[in-house]
Amino acid sequence: MADSSTASSNIEVEWQFDAIDLRPVERWLAAITGALPNGALPSGALPRTGAGSGAPLAASARSTKHLVDTYVDTEDWRVSHSGYVLRVRHAGALGEVTLKDTASATAGLRKRVEITEALPEHGIETLGTEGPVGKRVHALAGVRPLRPVLEVRTTRQPYDLLVGGETVAEVALDETAISAGNGQRPTRLCRVEVEVVPRWAEALAPFVEQLRGSCGLQPATLSKFEAGLLAEGLEVPGPPDLGPKRLPPSPSVGDVAYVVLRRNMTAMVVHEPGTRLGEDAEELHDMRVATRRMRAALALFSDALPASAEHVRDELGWLGRTLGAVRDLDVQLERLEEWAGELPEEDKGALDELAELLGHEREAARDELLSCLESSRYERLVSGFSAVLRQGPPPCSATTSALAAAVVPDLVQSRHRSAVKAAKRARRSGAADDFHQLRIRCKRLRYALEFVSEIYEGHTANMASRVVHLQDALGFMQDARVAATRLHELATAEATGLSSTTVLAMGGVAERYRQEAERVRRVLPGHLEDLKGSHWQKVKALMESKRLEVGALYRWLPRPSAARSSGTDQLQQDSSAPPLR
Numbered sequence: 001m002a003d004s005s006t007a008s009s010n011i012e013v014e015w016q017f018d019a020i021d022l023r024p025v026e027r028w029l030a031a032i033t034g035a036l037p038n039g040a041l042p043s044g045a046l047p048r049t050g051a052g053s054g055a056p057l058a059a060s061a062r063s064t065k066h067l068v069d070t071y072v073d074t075e076d077w078r079v080s081h082s083g084y085v086l087r088v089r090h091a092g093a094l095g096e097v098t099l100k101d102t103a104s105a106t107a108g109l110r111k112r113v114e115i116t117e118a119l120p121e122h123g124i125e126t127l128g129t130e131g132p133v134g135k136r137v138h139a140l141a142g143v144r145p146l147r148p149v150l151e152v153r154t155t156r157q158p159y160d161l162l163v164g165g166e167t168v169a170e171v172a173l174d175e176t177a178i179s180a181g182n183g184q185r186p187t188r189l190c191r192v193e194v195e196v197v198p199r200w201a202e203a204l205a206p207f208v209e210q211l212r213g214s215c216g217l218q219p220a221t222l223s224k225f226e227a228g229l230l231a232e233g234l235e236v237p238g239p240p241d242l243g244p245k246r247l248p249p250s251p252s253v254g255d256v257a258y259v260v261l262r263r264n265m266t267a268m269v270v271h272e273p274g275t276r277l278g279e280d281a282e283e284l285h286d287m288r289v290a291t292r293r294m295r296a297a298l299a300l301f302s303d304a305l306p307a308s309a310e311h312v313r314d315e316l317g318w319l320g321r322t323l324g325a326v327r328d329l330d331v332q333l334e335r336l337e338e339w340a341g342e343l344p345e346e347d348k349g350a351l352d353e354l355a356e357l358l359g360h361e362r363e364a365a366r367d368e369l370l371s372c373l374e375s376s377r378y379e380r381l382v383s384g385f386s387a388v389l390r391q392g393p394p395p396c397s398a399t400t401s402a403l404a405a406a407v408v409p410d411l412v413q414s415r416h417r418s419a420v421k422a423a424k425r426a427r428r429s430g431a432a433d434d435f436h437q438l439r440i441r442c443k444r445l446r447y448a449l450e451f452v453s454e455i456y457e458g459h460t461a462n463m464a465s466r467v468v469h470l471q472d473a474l475g476f477m478q479d480a481r482v483a484a485t486r487l488h489e490l491a492t493a494e495a496t497g498l499s500s501t502t503v504l505a506m507g508g509v510a511e512r513y514r515q516e517a518e519r520v521r522r523v524l525p526g527h528l529e530d531l532k533g534s535h536w537q538k539v540k541a542l543m544e545s546k547r548l549e550v551g552a553l554y555r556w557l558p559r560p561s562a563a564r565s566s567g568t569d570q571l572q573q574d575s576s577a578p579p580l581r
Helices: 004-009 022-031 134-141 198-215 222-229 253-277 282-300 309-340 347-373 377-390 403-429 432-453 461-492 500-532 534-551
Strands: 009-020 057-063 065-073 084-091 094-101 108-116 146-165 166-179 187-196 556-558 570-573
Touching: 009 094, 009 198, 009 432, 022 057, 022 166, 022 198, 057 094, 057 461, 065 222, 084 108, 094 146, 108 500, 134 253, 146 222, 166 198, 166 222, 187 222, 222 500, 253 282, 253 347, 253 377, 282 309, 282 556, 309 377, 347 377, 347 500, 403 432, 403 534, 432 461, 432 500, 461 500, 461 534, 500 534
Parallel strands: none
Antiparallel strands: 009 108, 009 187, 057 146, 065 084, 065 146, 084 094, 094 108, 146 166, 166 187, 556 570
């Protein structure tokens, strides 16, 4: 769960404009006259002059500043890949380190997160883990050292913009030189930046537009960091190249398997920096989903993959469990926050103590996750499996080179039979463990349908969406079961030291989980019917039709039924047919 304070109290609202010359801006600011109408003022802002007279505008120049900014990152660009930049700023004897996101500008306006703390006396290398920037930087960089990327030297003339005597913005006139330390001439920029108090942004927009139009300013599309990278010929590398991620015409089983695995391996690596940073819970969720999808693909296409794939599947399971420990607590904390919002104010304190306890558990789980991502075991998983995916399918394997349209129907139908069988068992027993097993099998079926969707031009999507609805309902039941069990463990543990009021509230939360799970259970029969309904019959008919098309070119030799369930049926080439891939 992201730090909620980040989203609310560290937002920078700033217009950035490029200028040919800053002198017209200086003259314009010196000649400001006028007032903002009372109706344009944000809530709570009152003019300090007589009623009805509006709030007078004024610009007050401050002392010129000389800023030296060094942008730093790891060798593998972990900070940039997380959607942030890390800046070390020296202004005279003072130093600060700032982490800010790279949100794009709209008509020169940027609204982005900016987090700052004082720079330690001995530099960023000694930045601790307790401060708001330090804890994030250590999570991102791990043991990787930070290195300078760009140096930006700025002479800044700042002006305070006052409305009715209240400072509502800073207008900065910057003359900037950017260098990468490679001996080339520095890039020079003239820029006007208007950083406003967020609640004043709407009221000051007409003023900023007048400034832009009067002084011939152009909205800056690039930040100084981005402009420096472009000018110096530097580029933040994109996702790793693991080989082709598009299916060829008439793909083989190996083609499908490797494309699915490459896409999801790329997604896992792409979401790793955001998972490390921990600002957006969806980053971790997406990384976890990528590991799950790869495990499902490794099982589904096992006959078309090298023997080492089983070890990779085990390692992804280890990683997924570590990610899941944090994700489960994220979900519980989000649910708790929703329920707390429905309580009377006097009753919220009991849940606050529970939220604090779960928050401590999440921090411990997150520490374990960061250790996992920093481990040599994780590094071997990423580097080793990436090498396998770059090599691609073995060219001489008959199983791997068999046409996907011929083999896929058996793979998908095997997953479908397993899900239907699990559904019958769960409906008959009503046991929570059986519903959990059904959820796992539905997930495998859903992934199988998604993996092969392109072979059937997306026509498996309707059936996949039906399975998703069932999977979501079953997932809610399982999440509620896990959460209720955990609450019981916390409530009965001696070491937690919870108050009796909180323990009572926890009982109420556990009961609410139980009631919601029971509500979901009552609507399950309708979802279960979807497993065998018309959407599945259409998918099944489509897959068989595609298989018959292949049969027009290749003589189909089905193996015994036991082998068919594994999807390893063989094709024998017709003498008049084109060669197999």
